[in-house]
Amino acid sequence: MILCSVVNQLLRLRTDEKGAVSVMMGFLLVPLVGFLAIGFEVSNWYLITRSMQNAADAATVAAAINNGANYDVEARAVAAQYGFVNGASNVSVAVTNTAACPGGGNSCYSVTISGYTPLLLSQIVGFQGDANFNGTLEKKLSAAAVAKQTTVPQEVCLLALASSGAPQGIRTNGAPTGNMNGCDSMSNTAAQCNGSNLGLGISFAVGSNNGCGAKQMSSPALTDPYYYLASNIPALSSSGCAGNYPQESKHGNSYTVAASNQRTGTLNLSAGNNFLCGDQLLTGDVTINTPVGQPAVLIIENGQLDLNGHTLTTSSGSAVTLVFSGTNGSYMHAPTDNTNGSGGVLDITPPTTGTWKGVAIYQDPSLTTGVDVSAAGNSPTWNVTGLVYMPHASLTLKGAIDKSTFGKSCLVMVADNFQISGTGGVLKTDIGQCGQAGLTMPTAKIPGGAVLVL
Template sequence: MKSLELVREGAVWKALRTAVRSFVRDRSGSVAVMAALAMPVLIGVTGLGVEVSYWYLTQRSMQNAADSAAIAAATNGTVNYSAEAKAAAAKYGYVHGANNISVTASNTAPCPSGGANCYSATITGYVPLFLSQVVGYRGTATVDGSQQTMLSAKAVARLDLMPREYCILALGTSGIAFGTNGAPKADLTGCSIMSNAGADCNGHNLGADYGDAAGKNEGCGIVQRSDVPPLSDPYAGLRDNLPADPCGGKYPQMGTADFPAANTWNGTVTLPAGPKNVCGDLVLGGDVTIQTPAEGAILIIWNGQLYTGKKPSGRTMSTNSGSALTIVFTGTNGGYIHSPSGDGTLDFAAPTTGPWKGIAIYQDPNLTTGVDISEAGNTPTWKITGMVYLPHASVTLSGVINKSSNGESCFGLVVDNLLINGTGSILSTGGCAAAGLDLPTGTAPTGRGTLVM
């Protein structure tokens, strides 16, 4: 009996082992179980892949918009650059302030080549999450109560800087350094102007090719720019070429009893190649023709004016063919006039070589009094080829400035501040290279913005 029970017990265990082995070996249904377990992961990974592709496409679109916005800001180059950038981004569907989109611009962005005068545009936006949440991704921001991912794009551009020559440069740095006073017939065609402060040409752009201002430009020039970097004084260093004062403190003024006859010129006056010094006023007693060596001459007037006489007997000082002249006004501040005056005519050309090449009239930059000119171009009439340098002078241009009879079509004017009055105009431009004059040159913004980053 006991043996039968043992036999039966062994059979049961054998049957049980067989059943367990069969169960373990049976694979039917395992794929479904594994698929069920893996499905959330597969869905999450697939969703994340789709969303990453969507983020990439959105970010790429943002980058294109940012590139366009930065170029637009740089091309604009004015105080309105930010509005220009936002308008460019809006064309791509990125409207500042709409749908949590932010478009910002700067005109002080660091440039890769140095400096901080580039233009940047940054676009920021958000995209919602979809299937990526299945794998636990919660985005980078909460917007309107939902989890989203922030995307952004940035671009940096600069405005191509091209050399620009100015026939008029106002060095004053405050207020309005260049302006007009009712000048509907003024004509500066072929001339570009630069103000180191503001510029205001009410009602008439003067016909100047370009008008640039370090401050705000209101109406000056056919093409007008504001916020242009100021231009340094290009001619101040020429003062180093002046000799020591030879006058011994004596500077006779016209009309006084001791005014010397040598300070009144008539007829043909021959000047040497070196400086010709005149102490005190120089008066034209009649028309004067200046004859110089081929390289020109320098007439230096110490603490005095060049007086051309009153109407109807205004006289002319001119250079003959083959001669060239620079007139320098220097001395000390005080009760002296350091400029041309009178109702006559100045008709001369500057030297084309040497240290004073291209300079027709030069006021010592150390002089700050007695330097203003109330009716440039009229008293006296200017027929000048070359640069008139009056760095601390307030000048009113009232007449027509033409080229000298024996010179090229070239005129330049550097002042502290300039007011163009009535029909003031410059008729002589385009020949400064032949005249030996290097006009003031800046790198004012022109052309189109270029991406740099």
């Protein structure tokens, strides 16, 4: 009887499933705790790494913006503000300004922050970390960021191309009253201002930059931004000059030229290209009229424009571009006043539309002789809106240049080199008004911040 009872109890026990889950949980408890430990640990590592990444991002941007000899000091100072102090608590903040850039080159800035954090529950599953400091197992964490410096265009109204190799594209001697009215300048070689900074805003230069502008900055050389316009100058064979270029001759203290080349009164130009051959001598004031809304181009081939003490002006509603073309040799290709400062005035308003928009005076860049101007703004006086382009000329600025009577407050001068003395200066150029005048100004580039690239 007792035996039967025992057998029955054993049979019930065999089929009884009560407590099975508890047994299974006993077997699974150890790996479950391990997974929870790893999950907690990894989450902690992620939070620390995320903080490191924020610090690295901010530090590398700061280094790129600094762009100076102490860029690394600035980067580490920013990282310290996030709690990552270089050399403290096994933290390393590595900084370089020669990192590889994604687009090529090695001029990017990089910050790498690394450090260690003690292991907590992850040791339960046997994880030993990356280092042992004083008996404490620790995990190494790191974050890195790469940034590059960005630039913004800065319009300049005085550009010295210095293609002749002039050692100083912009130079002044004894010009304490010269005033560029905040104009920014650019020299493809050096800039040297003695006695005055000329009232320049930013003076950009490829070489040394001494005394010019309220601020001096280095810049890569600028390519000629207006050379392309030369393709619009008609071939010499189309001018009708047929090699006949009357030239001025001096008689006593005055100059004369063939009657066909003497100008006074009204000069009516048709829309498009108009040609004059040889030296043009004003014998009285001249007003240029062009069709309303149809700009004209006045091409003076192998000749100068001698104001001879008189005024050449565009009438209200008229617009003209003066182009000097021809061949190198004994010819003069520029506006002049051979009366030695007796009051000639060049008052030119350029077109605001079309091929020559914004261009007041343009010397063919193939001309390298007879292109210099010795007393711009003084003999003659210049009242000019828009671009004055003399890429191979040495332009000596001796007087103040103002806007044209009917033009905008915009003046951009491009020459091989500038020599500025006395009261040499320009009106305050308004970038917005240059746009209204149809002219796109040349631009240098200045640091404008930084952007993360990795």
